Amino acid sequence: MTCDRLVCANCSGPVREGRCSVCRAYRARLQESGPxxxxxxxxxxxxxxALAALVMLTQSVVTA
Structure with a gap:
């Protein structure tokens, strides 16, 4: 999930702008959550x- 469309319940601003401490904390938590x-x-x-197709392709090559 990205914070592009999230609206803060505390300040009613977009979370991506980080207007208040709640916005900044949530934005930081999203950035730490991984790729x-x-x-x-x-x-x-x-x-x-794509992964399933790759597995099926490799199985068909191995058995042929």
């Missing part, structure tokens, strides 16, 4: 499908 946390669900699904 896969910033990917959208569609991108993760695409990576999973």
């Amino acid at each position: 896969l946390a910033t990917l959208s669900p569609a991108t993760l699904l695409g990576l999973l499908v």
Whole structure:
């Protein structure tokens, strides 16, 4: 998840701007969560499908 569209309940501003301490804390927590946390669900699904296709391809090459 990214903080591009999140609105802070404390200051009603975009979280990406970091107007208050709550915004800044949440933005910092999102940045610490790792590289896969910033990917959208569609991108993760695409990576999973690509991985499954790669596994199927390698199995067919090994058995041939």
